[in-house]
Amino acid sequence: MLLGYGAAAAGALLILLAMLIGGVLLAWQGWRFWMAYRGTPRPPLSRTACLLVSVIAIYPVLSALMMIMIKIEDLRAQRAEYRWNQRTFFTLREATPFGDITLPAGSRVNRTEPRTPGVENSPITLDGLTRVRLPQPQIIAGMAVSAFEVLPAVMELAAPHQFILNSGAQRGQTVHCEAGWLATFTVPEDLAIALHGDLQAGQPAAHFRPSRWRFRSCFPDSPITILALRDGQVVALNE
Structure with a gap:
């Protein structure tokens, strides 16, 4: 220094x-x-x-x-x-398929990408996507969602939802989650390994399969933060 x-x-x-x-x-x-x-x-x-x-x-x-x-x-x-x-930080101009779902136009997207020389002017894709905030709530795997993280698997609930525990001593019990809470999920090992590789290499997250996730817990917390470009500056948004 x-x-x-x-x-x-x-x-x-x-x-x-x-x-x-x-x-x-x-x-x-x-x-x-x-x-x-x-x-x-x-x-x-x-x-x-x-x-x-x-x-x-x-x-x-x-x-x-x-x-x-x-x-x-x-x-x-x-x-x-x-x-x-x-x-890295942009808003979708048109609906785009992403794993199990289709992200609507207006979705704010965060992604990672290896900074390989010569790539900066190539077409932008959803490869390496990490977080998304939807323009309006969307049903994903049966729950209304406002935003989500790919890995670790987290959903920001847009409406109250009840989950059933699939493992552990409380298996079969119902858990009630309120709107605005964050719900966390366990990703099957094969998907988790593939997703981790996708994010590290900036590859397509074709392994984004919320339909195969298992509910783990939900709790009140701050909304998922999305980074966006405003007047050339990177700013944090949570709505």
């Missing part, structure tokens, strides 16, 4: 030095032009003086070029980051 601050301070000092040298040279040259304009030109510089001034002038010129190149690279990096964000 200290090395980082030291490097930043040194860079700032070098830039200030370049600006100072450039300013002095411009002022000096302007003074010579002004004296010539008034009819009292200064004596021409000797070859040694010309060489010295030229060598000194190289530093602010190179510094200015370096600053321009850094600014250009920063702009390129910002544009690249924005393109990746567009691929």
